[in-house]
Amino acid sequence: MAALLRVAGLSKAFGALQVTQDVSFEVQAGEILGVIGPNGAGKTTLFGLLAGNIPPSAGRVEFAGEDITAAPAHERARLGLARTFQVPRPFGHMTVFENLKTAARFGGNLSDEEADAWVERVLAMTGMQSTADQLAGRLPLLMRKRHELARALAMKPKLMLVDEVAAGLTDQEVNQFIQLVQSIRKSGVTIIWIEHVMKTMLSATDRLLALHSGRLLAIGKPQDVFNHPDVRRVYLGA
C-alpha cells in the first residue's frame, strides 16, 4: 500500500535555532500516528511544515503521491490536509455553524448546499449541535477544543493533524476525545495526533513518533517507542 504522507529530510531553522532536523517518516492511509516529545521538541513546527504554514529550510513533503513541498496552506487544505491549532483560531465574531461552513466551502471545496448538509453531520459527529448558533469566540474550553476538531473535519480531509486537544481536560473529557478521534478515523480519515497525555498516546494510536530537539528519536509501535532507551532518557532525564 502506498503511503498517504511521505516526509523526507525535513528541516527547519529559525535563525540559528534548528527546530526540525532531517526528519523522515511515512504515514499509511487509515492509521493514527501519535507524536510525542517534550515542550519545544518541534511538534507544532512539524505540523506547520506539513500543513504549509511554515516553509521548510530543506526536505520534501509528499501527500497522496504529489510533491506538495512548495504548495501553500490553502492548496494543501484543498488536497485534503487539515490541521487544528494548539491555540484555537476560530473566527470569533462568527457562529460555530458559520465557522464550520466556511471551512467546508473553502477548505472542503463543497457547494453551498453540500456544505450545509456536511456541517450538520460534523456538528452531530462532534456533539456540537447545541452550540451551532453560538459565537465561536465565546465557547467554553471543552467546546472550543471540539470546535477546533470540527473545523478541521468540516474540510473533509484525508489527513487530519490534531495538535493537543486533551491538554487541560479531565480524564472523562479526554476519553470523549479519544472516542471522537477514533470515530473520525473510522469515517476514513488518517490522523497525526500530538498529545502530552501519555496514556492517551499509548492507548489511542497505532504508532508513535518521538521527537526531541527537532530530531526523530524513534517511530514504531506505541509500547516499543515508549520503552525505547533514547525516549526514556529524554523523559526520565536518565
Ligand SMILES: Nc1ncnc2c1ncn2[C@@H]1O[C@H](COP(=O)(O)OP(=O)(O)OP(=O)(O)O)[C@@H](O)[C@H]1O
Ligand atoms: N516562529 C518561530 N520563531 C522562532 N522560534 C520558534 C518559532 N516557532 C517555534 N520556535 C521555537 O522552536 C522550538 C519548537 O517549538 P514548537 O512549538 O514546535 O514545540 P512543541 O514541541 O510544539 O512544544 P509544546 O509541547 O510546548 O507545544 C521552540 O524552541 C520554539 O521556541
Ligand SMILES: [Mg+2]
Ligand atoms: Mg506545540
